[in-house]
Amino acid sequence: MSFLSLNNVSASYGSSQALFGVNLTLNEGEVMALMGRNGMGKSTTVRCICRMIPSSGSLTFASVDLSKLASHQASRLGIGLVPEGRRCFSGLSVYENLVAAARPGFWTFEKIVDLFPRLGERKQQIASSLSGGEQQMLAIGRALMTNPKLLILDEATEGLAPLIRDEIWNAIKQLKTETGLSILVIDKSVTELRSISDSAVILERGRDVWSGKMSELTSEITAKYVGV
Numbered sequence: 001m002s003f004l005s006l007n008n009v010s011a012s013y014g015s016s017q018a019l020f021g022v023n024l025t026l027n028e029g030e031v032m033a034l035m036g037r038n039g040m041g042k043s044t045t046v047r048c049i050c051r052m053i054p055s056s057g058s059l060t061f062a063s064v065d066l067s068k069l070a071s072h073q074a075s076r077l078g079i080g081l082v083p084e085g086r087r088c089f090s091g092l093s094v095y096e097n098l099v100a101a102a103r104p105g106f107w108t109f110e111k112i113v114d115l116f117p118r119l120g121e122r123k124q125q126i127a128s129s130l131s132g133g134e135q136q137m138l139a140i141g142r143a144l145m146t147n148p149k150l151l152i153l154d155e156a157t158e159g160l161a162p163l164i165r166d167e168i169w170n171a172i173k174q175l176k177t178e179t180g181l182s183i184l185v186i187d188k189s190v191t192e193l194r195s196i197s198d199s200a201v202i203l204e205r206g207r208d209v210w211s212g213k214m215s216e217l218t219s220e221i222t223a224k225y226v227g228v
Helices: 042-049 071-078 094-100 109-115 117-121 132-144 162-179 190-196 219-225
Strands: 002-013 016-027 031-035 056-061 079-082 150-154 182-186 199-204 207-213
Touching: 002 042, 002 182, 016 031, 016 042, 016 182, 016 199, 031 042, 031 190, 042 056, 042 150, 042 182, 056 071, 071 079, 079 132, 094 109, 094 132, 109 117, 109 132, 109 162, 117 132, 132 150, 132 162, 162 182, 162 190, 199 219, 207 219
Parallel strands: 016 207, 031 182, 031 199, 079 150, 150 182
Antiparallel strands: 002 016, 002 056, 199 207
16 A cells, blocks of 8 residues: 655755656555665655655655645654754753654664664763764664654665664664564665665656666666666
């Protein structure tokens, strides 16, 4: 069943148009990779979904018209965002970050600690004193604590050490296999995206240029639209 649907979505920053009729359909329980080189519109697409910028075209989530909602209303529908750059509440502790936006449901502080044991070890530590990888775990945990129906991960492993990257990818795989959560993930690692994603959409200059099952995504297509 179609869970998130973008049909002919366009968006601009002032006079500069960034998206030109993007189409995307994410099914319930599916993991989708949103791919493309830097500056092609991936984060802008996320901002449209989360209602951080205005857009035109049709945009629905769980049969609700997102275009009529403010960002906090979209979040309350069940959209959890792990933003690029982490954006943890730097002056709050790990525990305070996690409970600040918590909503009732499966995900509790204890469940987050099961997923990321480091956060339990650093429960009272101020977020700004954490390593980059620990802050990324905290950002993912914070989004999960809202008990979302859809989790959006925008460059969740960017700039992290290989061991930390592996830990985060393993956590995402665990979310897929154990929770059935719908996930939209943006990342540059094609290999890792192949290992977790059911489908993919590729953006090029603000337009979707390929979409389909991940198993159908060839190396020629990734070299053309995703490779350096």
